[in-house]
Each structure stands twice: as structure tokens, then as C-alpha cells.
Amino acid sequence: MEVLGLKKVSKTYRNGTVAVQEADLRIHEGQFVSFVGPSGCGKSTIFRMSAGLSSPTSGEIEILGGTPEQARRSNSISCVFQEATLLPWVSVRDNIALPLQLRKQPRKQQLEEAERVLQLVGLQDYAKALPRELSGGMKMRVSIARALVAKPRILFMDEPFGALDEITRQTLQEELLTIWQQTERMTILFVTHNAFEAVYLSNRIMVMTPRPGRISAEIPIDIPYPRGERFREHPDFSRYVSLVNESLRH
Amino acid sequence: MSALRSGSLSRLLPPIAAFVLIVGLWQLIVSQAGIPAYLLPKPSDIVEAVGSNWRSLLGSVYTTTLETILGFLFSVIGGVLGAILLASSKMIERSIYPYAIILQTIPIVAVAPIIVIWFDAGLRSIVIIAFLIGFCPMLSNTLIGLNSTDQNLKNLFHLYNASKWQTMWKLRIPAALPYIVGGLKISCSLCVIGAIVGEYVAGVGGGQGGLGYAITYAAMRIQTPYLFACGLMASLLGIAFYQLVSFLSRKLLGSWHESELRTDID
Numbered sequence: 451m452e453v454l455g456l457k458k459v460s461k462t463y464r465n466g467t468v469a470v471q472e473a474d475l476r477i478h479e480g481q482f483v484s485f486v487g488p489s490g491c492g493k494s495t496i497f498r499m500s501a502g503l504s505s506p507t508s509g510e511i512e513i514l515g516g517t518p519e520q521a522r523r524s525n526s527i528s529c530v531f532q533e534a535t536l537l538p539w540v541s542v543r544d545n546i547a548l549p550l551q552l553r554k555q556p557r558k559q560q561l562e563e564a565e566r567v568l569q570l571v572g573l574q575d576y577a578k579a580l581p582r583e584l585s586g587g588m589k590m591r592v593s594i595a596r597a598l599v600a601k602p603r604i605l606f607m608d609e610p611f612g613a614l615d616e617i618t619r620q621t622l623q624e625e626l627l628t629i630w631q632q633t634e635r636m637t638i639l640f641v642t643h644n645a646f647e648a649v650y651l652s653n654r655i656m657v658m659t660p661r662p663g664r665i666s667a668e669i670p671i672d673i674p675y676p677r678g679e680r681f682r683e684h685p686d687f688s689r690y691v692s693l694v695n696e697s698l699r700h
Numbered sequence: 701m702s703a704l705r706s707g708s709l710s711r712l713l714p715p716i717a718a719f720v721l722i723v724g725l726w727q728l729i730v731s732q733a734g735i736p737a738y739l740l741p742k743p744s745d746i747v748e749a750v751g752s753n754w755r756s757l758l759g760s761v762y763t764t765t766l767e768t769i770l771g772f773l774f775s776v777i778g779g780v781l782g783a784i785l786l787a788s789s790k791m792i793e794r795s796i797y798p799y800a801i802i803l804q805t806i807p808i809v810a811v812a813p814i815i816v817i818w819f820d821a822g823l824r825s826i827v828i829i830a831f832l833i834g835f836c837p838m839l840s841n842t843l844i845g846l847n848s849t850d851q852n853l854k855n856l857f858h859l860y861n862a863s864k865w866q867t868m869w870k871l872r873i874p875a876a877l878p879y880i881v882g883g884l885k886i887s888c889s890l891c892v893i894g895a896i897v898g899e900y901v902a903g904v905g906g907g908q909g910g911l912g913y914a915i916t917y918a919a920m921r922i923q924t925p926y927l928f929a930c931g932l933m934a935s936l937l938g939i940a941f942y943q944l945v946s947f948l949s950r951k952l953l954g955s956w957h958e959s960e961l962r963t964d965i966d
Contacts, residue, residue: 537874539874
């Protein structure tokens with residue numbers, strides 16, 4: 451089933467910059483799709499337009515059979531931004547329960563759901579902590595937990611691990627894959643400029659080139675899940691990374 | 701514990717020493733130079749004036765405190781509610797905010813006589829004058845705070861279908877708290893000044909006058925030591941209000957905002 455379709459989607463900013471030019475794209479349910487490209491190639495613009503946070507200048511976006519606005523209204527999409535974007539004045543638990551609070555779900559249900567995802571991301575001991583008491587990696591785990599508590603059908607992730615150190619980044623990549631495999635047919639759209647990260651996580655990579663932002667190549671990663679830590683040392687991993695890097699240069 | 705005690709002692713000692721030194725020098729120089737009390741009273745003259753007039757001084761402090769509290773409360777309520785209204789719609793903000801700025805630029809001494817004509821001399825007029833002085837900083841600061849919410853958080857609330865009211869109540873108002881507290885700190889001191897200025901113009905005698913009225917009365921009768929005592933009380937009142945707001949600030953922001961977080965580094 452197709453969950454996201456872009457038909458000749460373009461975005462030109464007021465200053466005349468063409469951020470995205472005639473992007474065509476079809477994403478199916480349960481895929482893990484990464485958008486890879488250098489800064490300014492329009493990855494985040496595609497992300498924002500698909501999530502309904504900005505409108506395309508021309509073209510059509512269809513998400514879950516309707517408009518991004520309809521998908522948002524049906525609580526089908528969630529986002530994780532580059533920064534953890536937490537409310538600093540409330541606890542980890544209340545940050546995670548925020549989407550359910552806004553939906554006015556009963557408090558008991560909010561707490562149960564928050565507890566469930568807290569365990570999923572391994573932060574059950576930090577439920578009462580404030581965001582300032584957490585490390586960068588833990589804050590990002592809270593941000594992912596908040597996105598998951600809403601049980602989205604599509605999860606948008608805009609360079610979520612970009613500001614983290616390499617060890618934390620790799621740990622979170624593994625955790626994300628484990629969580630994704632536990633959820634039923636959730637589709638993930640992941641923006642990154644890191645070819646290693648894209649190859650490790652995705653089963654499909656869209657390579658983007660800048661000025662104007664275009665999808666220049668599509669690379670399927672035909673390696674089954676679970677991939678595990680050893681995958682990073684496998685010759686196929688290096689081959690795919692080289693392929694992505696080569697596509698980025700063209 | 702003893703380190704903590706010695707730490708606070710080392711912080712308190714320099715200002716106390718400076719105070720004792722300045723007051724001592726003041727007493728010594730004025731007595732040696734033979735300056736008459738109506739020109740510059742000695743600290744001991746001021747203490748004597750407080751002692752012999754403490755009943756009327758206490759009454760004046762009470763009246764000014766009441767006027768300040770009422771003016772301050774109205775400023776806070778009016779400023780915060782006004783800012784929420786302006787922040788809820790760009791059109792309302794563009795229509796009304798320029799007039800709020802105009803209100804801020806009109807000298808209060810020019811408006812005060814009109815207020816007295818409309819509302820008569822006494823508590824009501826003085827509270828309105830204090831309110832007018834304290835209102836603008838509350839409105840401006842709160843509005844800046846409400847308009848400074850992190851864009852990613854606003855996007856997040858939008859994605860999770862938050863209503864306008866939910867976004868205001870759960871995001872914009874809490875995020876604006878540091879700015880609101882900044883407004884409170886400015887406004888509380890200004891309201892003390894507003895109440896005293898109000899008493900100059902709209903103060904009533906008969907034992908019901910506040911510090912502003914007492915200052916005017918003492919100046920007319922050249923009771924300079926009492927005038928100094930009144931000024932000192934007004935200053936103490938301002939400090940007390942500021943400390944109260946600072947306490948509130950620590951309670952509201954102490955757990956999460958940089959401005960009130962205690963660090964190990966001085």
C-alpha cells in the first residue's frame with residue numbers, strides 16, 4: 451500500500467531559491483526510507499512539505515490517500531526533529547505523554563502509554579527527571595518516545611542523530627531499528643547527510659543533489675533485518691556506502 | 701554546612717561594612733561641619749525623626765503599600781491578559797499595540813490631573829496612576845515572551861493537532877514565563893514610584909495619606925529628617941517588593957530556566 455506520493459513537487463522560496471524541483475516519489479507502507487544529500491539540497495524541505503508544515507509551490511502530495519492536513523488531523527503522522535525539542539518545564543513522562551494530553555485522553559491511559567514507550571527506549575528510571583538532567587542522547591530518546599506514543603503510521607525524522615557523538619549515534623541507530631521492527635508496519639522517512647547511517651538503517655535510499663534540490667538516484671538496500679552491529683563490518687555495507695557516495699558526487 | 705555559612709557571611713560582610721562606613725562618615729562629616737539639619741540631617745537625626753513619628757510613618761507606609769499592591773495586581777492582570785489577547789491574533793496586535801506604546805510615552809504627570817478630575821482624589825486615582833506606570837512593561841515583556849516561542853515546538857503542537865488555546869496554555873505561556881517574570885521585576889518597582897507620584901497629585905490628608913503625601917507635607921514644613929525617613933521607607937518598600945518578586949521567580953523558574961538555576965561556578 452502506498453503511504454506517500456509526491457507528483458512533480460517543487461518548492462521555491464520568496465527569495466527565488468529553488469529548494470526542490472519536480473520531485474517524484476512513491477513510498478510504501480512499512481518502508482524505512484532515507485533522504486541523503488549535502489546541506490541545502492532540499493531534504494528537510496521535502497520532509498516539511500510531506501508532514502504538512504509547509505506547502506509546495508507546485509505539484510501534489512498525497513499521504514495515506516489524502517492531503518498532509520488530513521493525515522495530521524487523523525493523528526497518523528509524528529515527527530522527530532534535529533534537536534530534541536522538549537518542554538523544559540515538565541518531566542520526561544509528561545513530555546512523552548504530550549501528544550496524548552493534547553488529544554485529551556484520560557490521564558491514566560496517558561501514563562500507561564508513557565510507561566510503555568519509556569521502557570521501549572530504556573528510560574523507565576528517568577520518568578520524573580526534567581530534560582536538563584539528561585544527556586543529549588537521552589533527550590533524543592525522549593523525543594523518539596514522544597513520537598512513538600502517538601502510534602503514528604508514518605514517522606518523519608529530520609537528522610535526529612546529527613548533533614550526537616558517534617558512539618551514541620550508533621547505539622540509537624540500533625535501538626531505532628529494534629523499535630521499528632517491533633511496531634506494526636510503521637513507515638519511517640529519515641533525513642540525514644550521513645551515508646553510513648542511511649545504509650545501516652534503510653531499505654531504500656533517495657539521494658538528493660543541491661541547487662536546485664532534486665532526487666538524483668534511488669538505491670534499494672537489499673539486506674534483511676535484523677542487521678545487527680556486524681553489518682557495519684560486512685563488505686556489502688561498504689559497497690552500498692560507496693554507491694551512495696558515488697551518487698552524491700554526480 | 702559551615703562552608704555554606706561562611707560563604708553567605710563572606711557575601712554579606714562587604715555590603716554591611718560599606719554601609720557602616722558610609723553612615724559613619726556621613727554622621728562625622730555633618731556634625732563636624734555643623735551643617736543644619738534642615739539642609740542635610742545626620743543619620744542620628746533621621747533615626748530620631750523615625751522614632752518620634754513612627755505612628756504616622758507606619759500609617760503612610762501601610763497606605764502606600766496598599767496602593768502599590770493594588771496597582772501592581774491590576775498591572776499584572778491587565779498586562780498579561782492584554783498580551784495574550786494581542787498574541788492570539790497578528791491583526792489585533794497590529795491594531796492595538798501602537799496605542800499601548802503611545803500610552804507608555806505619555807508622561808504620567810500629564811495624565812495624573814485628568815485622572816483626578818475623572819475619579820476624584822484618593823485611593824482610586826492613586827491605584828490607577830500606579831497601574832498605568834506598571835502596566836506597559838508587563839504588556840511589552842509578556843508579548844515579547846509569547847511571540848518568542850521556539851518554532852520547532854510550535855510545529856510539534858501543530859502536528860499533534862493542538863488547539864489555539866492548548867498551544868497558548870501549554871506552550872506559549874509557560875515558555876514566556878522568564879519574560880513575564882522580567883516584566884514583574886520592572887513593574888513592581890515602578891508601581892511603588894507610581895503610588896508615590898499618585899500621592900503627590902491625588903493624595904489625601906487626615907491621617908490617610910501615603911508616603912508621597914507625607915514627603916510633600918514634610919518638604920513644605922522643611923522637616924528634612926522626616927523627609928529623609930519617608931524616602932528611606934519608600935526605598936525599603938521598593939526593595940521588599942523586588943525581593944518578593946525574586947522569590948516568586950525562583951519558585952517559577954528555579955527548576956528549569958537558566959536565569960534561576962544555581963550553578964557551582966560563581
